Amino acid sequence: MILPLGSMxxxxxxxxxxxxxxxxxxxxxxxxxxxxxxxxxxxTKTFGDIVADDDVHLAIAxxxxxxxxxxxxxxxxxxxxxxxxxxxxxxxxxxxRGAPVHIGSPADAIGLGIGMMHQHDMxxxxxxxxxxxxxxxxxxxxALGLADTRGRVAALTQRYGIDxxxxxxxxxxxxxxxxxxxxxxxxxxxxxxxxxxxxPTASLTQSERDDVFxxxxxxxAGGVAVILIxxxxxxxxxxxxxxxxxxxxxxxxxxxxxETSKEELAALMVGHAVETRLxxxxxxxxxxxxxxxxxxxxxxxxxxxxxxxxxxRGEIVGVAGVDGNGQRELGECxxxxxxxxxxxxxxxxxxxxxxxxxxxxxLGVARVPEDRQEHGLALGLRIWENIHLGRxxxxxxxxxxxxxxxxxxxxxxxxxxxxxxxxxxxxHPVGELSGGNQQKVILARELGDDAxxxxxxxxxxxxxxxxxxxxxxxxxxxxxxxGGVLLVSFDLDELLGICxxxxxxxxxxxxxEVSGAGADRTLxxxxxxxxxxxxxxDVAL
Amino acid sequence: xxxxxxxxxxxxxxxxxVLLGLVVSGTLLALTGADVAxxxxxxxxxxIGSPEAIRQSLVQATPILIAxxxxxxxxxxxLVNIGADGQLYxxxxxxxxxxxxxxxxxxxxxxxxxLGAALVGGFLxxxxxxxxxxxxxxxxxxxxxxxxxxAFWIVSWAVHDPIRDPLGGGYPWTPEVPDAARLPAxxxxxxxxxxxxxxxxxxxAVISFVLHRTQFGFELRVLGDSPAAARWSGIPVSRRIVxxxxxxxxxxxxxxxxxxxxxxxxxxxxxxxxxGFTALVVALVGRATPSGTVAAALFFGALAAGGGxxxxxxxxxxxxxxxxxxxxxxxxxxxxxxxxxxLASRVRRLVARPRVGVA
Ligand SMILES: Nc1ncnc2c1ncn2[C@@H]1O[C@H](COP(=O)(O)OP(=O)(O)O)[C@@H](O)[C@H]1O
Ligand SMILES: [Mg+2]
Numbered sequence: 001m002i003l004p005l006g007s008m009x010x011x012x013x014x015x016x017x018x019x020x021x022x023x024x025x026x027x028x029x030x031x032x033x034x035x036x037x038x039x040x041x042x043x044t045k046t047f048g049d050i051v052a053d054d055d056v057h058l059a060i061a062x063x064x065x066x067x068x069x070x071x072x073x074x075x076x077x078x079x080x081x082x083x084x085x086x087x088x089x090x091x092x093x094x095x096x097r098g099a100p101v102h103i104g105s106p107a108d109a110i111g112l113g114i115g116m117m118h119q120h121d122m123x124x125x126x127x128x129x130x131x132x133x134x135x136x137x138x139x140x141x142x143a144l145g146l147a148d149t150r151g152r153v154a155a156l157t158q159r160y161g162i163d164x165x166x167x168x169x170x171x172x173x174x175x176x177x178x179x180x181x182x183x184x185x186x187x188x189x190x191x192x193x194x195x196x197x198x199x200p201t202a203s204l205t206q207s208e209r210d211d212v213f214x215x216x217x218x219x220x221a222g223g224v225a226v227i228l229i230x231x232x233x234x235x236x237x238x239x240x241x242x243x244x245x246x247x248x249x250x251x252x253x254x255x256x257x258x259e260t261s262k263e264e265l266a267a268l269m270v271g272h273a274v275e276t277r278l279x280x281x282x283x284x285x286x287x288x289x290x291x292x293x294x295x296x297x298x299x300x301x302x303x304x305x306x307x308x309x310x311x312x313r314g315e316i317v318g319v320a321g322v323d324g325n326g327q328r329e330l331g332e333c334x335x336x337x338x339x340x341x342x343x344x345x346x347x348x349x350x351x352x353x354x355x356x357x358x359x360x361x362x363l364g365v366a367r368v369p370e371d372r373q374e375h376g377l378a379l380g381l382r383i384w385e386n387i388h389l390g391r392x393x394x395x396x397x398x399x400x401x402x403x404x405x406x407x408x409x410x411x412x413x414x415x416x417x418x419x420x421x422x423x424x425x426x427x428h429p430v431g432e433l434s435g436g437n438q439q440k441v442i443l444a445r446e447l448g449d450d451a452x453x454x455x456x457x458x459x460x461x462x463x464x465x466x467x468x469x470x471x472x473x474x475x476x477x478x479x480x481x482x483g484g485v486l487l488v489s490f491d492l493d494e495l496l497g498i499c500x501x502x503x504x505x506x507x508x509x510x511x512x513e514v515s516g517a518g519a520d521r522t523l524x525x526x527x528x529x530x531x532x533x534x535x536x537x538d539v540a541l
Numbered sequence: 542x543x544x545x546x547x548x549x550x551x552x553x554x555x556x557x558x559v560l561l562g563l564v565v566s567g568t569l570l571a572l573t574g575a576d577v578a579x580x581x582x583x584x585x586x587x588x589i590g591s592p593e594a595i596r597q598s599l600v601q602a603t604p605i606l607i608a609x610x611x612x613x614x615x616x617x618x619x620l621v622n623i624g625a626d627g628q629l630y631x632x633x634x635x636x637x638x639x640x641x642x643x644x645x646x647x648x649x650x651x652x653x654x655x656l657g658a659a660l661v662g663g664f665l666x667x668x669x670x671x672x673x674x675x676x677x678x679x680x681x682x683x684x685x686x687x688x689x690x691x692a693f694w695i696v697s698w699a700v701h702d703p704i705r706d707p708l709g710g711g712y713p714w715t716p717e718v719p720d721a722a723r724l725p726a727x728x729x730x731x732x733x734x735x736x737x738x739x740x741x742x743x744x745x746a747v748i749s750f751v752l753h754r755t756q757f758g759f760e761l762r763v764l765g766d767s768p769a770a771a772r773w774s775g776i777p778v779s780r781r782i783v784x785x786x787x788x789x790x791x792x793x794x795x796x797x798x799x800x801x802x803x804x805x806x807x808x809x810x811x812x813x814x815x816x817g818f819t820a821l822v823v824a825l826v827g828r829a830t831p832s833g834t835v836a837a838a839l840f841f842g843a844l845a846a847g848g849g850x851x852x853x854x855x856x857x858x859x860x861x862x863x864x865x866x867x868x869x870x871x872x873x874x875x876x877x878x879x880x881x882x883x884l885a886s887r888v889r890r891l892v893a894r895p896r897v898g899v900a
Contacts, residue, residue, distance in 0.1 A: 337775075357773065359775075361775075367773070369773055374769045375770055376773065378762070378763045378771075389763060390774035398756045
């Protein structure tokens with residue numbers, strides 16, 4: 001198993017993990033014999049007609065990291081909420097160290113030593129970090145002791161090497177820092193024996209994720225059990241001891257990680273075998289479709305410095321890099337919502353520097369934004385309206401300012417069917433769809449007209465395995481019909497898996513370029529870390 | 542079809558809330574020792590009991606409907622227009638200057654010109670905070686609120702001095718709007734319908750069309766739902782913000798002209814008893830939809846008319862109408878809270894217990 005690149009962040013002594021880096025589980029109790037820390041027996045939970053969890057049995061051993069896998073809607077979150085006292089099951093019981101327990105409220109769970117970090121963070125943005133700690137810890141009224149909290153928060157952040165001040169407002173934190181606050185808030189409480197993390201890594205960068213994993217290993221060494229819900233199979237093999245796969249509310253299998261494979265887990269999740277890699281390009285790349293020369297910005301969070309590259313027809317070009325090294329700014333320039341201060345962007349030889357999004361759409365440039373819920377969709381509007389969004393310039397959908405709604409609906413229905421959007425009908429708000437289906441709505445809108453150039457930013461972030469696979473297929477389809485694709489991603493496995501070439505960004509520059517298949521990860525890591533002076537000569541084409 | 546079902550449910554729920562509001566306020570009234578039965582009779586009689594009562598209710602509903610539609614329109618674009626009262630005053634000012642001091646035109650041209658002038662006055666008074674928001678980044682909540690005072694004092698000065706009626710017995714008000722510019726009442730099968738309310742209904746229909754059938758309205762709704770998505774899809778956000786607030790203000794200005802030419806006939810500095818603020822309530826209660834705003838305006842208009850009659854007939858203070866109004870608003874707001882929703886879902890679950898254990 002290839003381990004991901006080491007973090008470029010603050011060095012920390014690795015916890016004395018008792019599990020080898022190869023994921024061997026010899027030392028882990030939880031097989032036969034030892035009493036599990038917690039055991040769910042026959043847990044069933046229904047919501048109206050939906051059976052979220054169906055007679056689920058699950059045993060977690062002390063000191064193990066247990067991955068919980070499954071497609072969106074498989075029932076993972078609901079099951080964990082039962083453990084955390086947030087959802088009352090219809091049926092089934094729970095044993096804690098062999099003894100039956102009743103977890104009727106979050107307080108019961110905390111009392112046992114169960115802490116849960118939620119899929120959607122529950123911090124109050126307008127409050128400070130320490131105030132959020134205060135909120136999490138119920139105490140008698142009038143016993144506010146912020147000074148005391150401040151000391152605890154400071155100690156915790158120091159201990160885990162987190163660069164967050166107690167009096168900092170949560171809204172000023174990065175996604176990764178927020179995640180840390182969430183985690184530390186749980187560790188701040190009474191001693192945690194079972195830590196539940198619901199998709200904690202979905203929006204983290206690789207180095208942030210590495211830091212979290214290091215902490216989990218440390219906790220495991222102290223005997224804490226961890227249930228980790230993730231979608232990326234690579235992460236399972238990197239950190240977990242055992243993995244349980246759920247499908248449609250049922251547990252399909254529990255496997256020691258050392259005795260299974262990505263292919264097996266993927267197949268268990270979706271119920272049939274899946275391709276985890278795309279076939280490479282079949283044809284040699286054609287003419288240049290996107291050409292970027294000397295691009296610069298000013299006033300951005302990370303300014304671009306002399307960024308130049310080309311994308312040709314029939315190739316997928318990746319952009320790798322640690323979050324915050326100019327990828328977002330590059331994407332925004334290409335999407336027509338940020339004006340570069342210098343340089344030139346050409347599509348099929350025509351200058352499009354500083355042009356508007358509708359003009360780009362007309363030119364066949366598809367843009368998949370990084371944050372689908374913020375930038376890509378108007379969540380309160382209907383599905384068909386979101387497909388119409390930004391397409392008004394095309395196909396005579398608008399005549400003299402009046403929308404031909406019948407035609408727009410028909411077109412949307414057509415695209416939704418082609419892109420496999422699963423929805424009752426297109427009249428529902430798009431916000432009611434799952435993340436994967438929301439992404440399909442964006443793909444349907446952007447790629448539907450056989451886009452010539454696709455600029456996609458982290459398009460698979462937080463998606464489950466089928467939805468991720470779907471996105472890859474669509475990008476590959478754009479390539480094979482002769483389009484060019486630029487894929488910005490923080491996921492190196494993804495980039496190396498589907499890209500023909502990968503550009504590495506660092507400090508707002510293109511630090512170097514490697515070919516997709518068989519690329520040297522160490523080299524990429526050095527490029528990402530800004531070591532391009534040393535190695536650029538060896539890799540740049 | 543789903544939309545029709547949702548609408549029917551919303552109507553039923555709102556009807557229930559109104560009823561609850563009436564019961565609660567009736568109880569409060571009973572506690573003060575008033576004759577509740579007589580008050581209720583006066584309330585109903587004074588709002589829908591006779592053709593004249595209905596006319597009164599519609600007259601009361603007209604300005605809050607038209608201004609309420611303006612507020613709703615801006616809300617759909619994510620903009621909170623608290624300045625409808627000032628825009629209404631500016632509209633009425635432009636209207637009275639043109640109608641009273643401009644060339645005397647024949648009916649209906651005089652009416653149309655006057656309404657157009659009001660539209661322009663309100664439009665400008667709405668465009669200003671729109672521009673401040675789009676270009677200077679100033680919150681429209683504050684600017685529209687403050688511009689209310691500016692508009693009020695401009696009108697107050699005007700009616701005290703330059704456009705004061707010399708024969709007005711010393712009151713700070715303008716002469717009456719000439720006959721040719723007034724909005725007539727129409728007789729329809731025994732009912733007397735002020736034409737201002739018909740204007741309001743027509744505007745509601747137009748707004749509904751604009752919001753749901755035009756690209757412009759679509760873009761405003763995207764903007765209201767997600768400014769970031771609007772920017773990403775290339776909607777000219779600044780221009781849309783100015784346009785939405787200008788149109789919102791224009792409608793409030795039109796409300797001023799409708800009140801002027803359909804009811805009070807003179808502009809004074811006690812012209813609006815807070816129409817613009819009632820309009821805000823109407824828009825919020827109507828959930829910023831044209832049909833909801835119509836329903837809410839008619840209800841609040843009826844309450845205002847009925848409240849007046851309660852005072853006259855049942856010797857209950859007219860402010861009782863305000864109590865009913867406040868109670869209904871409080872219940873409406875509470876009914877939309879998260880707590881109420883979870884209560885409702887619990888009730889639903891109790892009513893329809895799922896068959897647990899059935900595979
Ligand atoms: N509060 C709820 N009300 C109704 N349905 C729910 C609720 N929570 C979850 N569900 C449904 O239960 C199923 C399992 O959801 P969840 O546990 O969130 O899955 P996962 O976390 O594996 O994606 C889904 O079909 C989901 O729509
Ligand atoms: Mg979940």
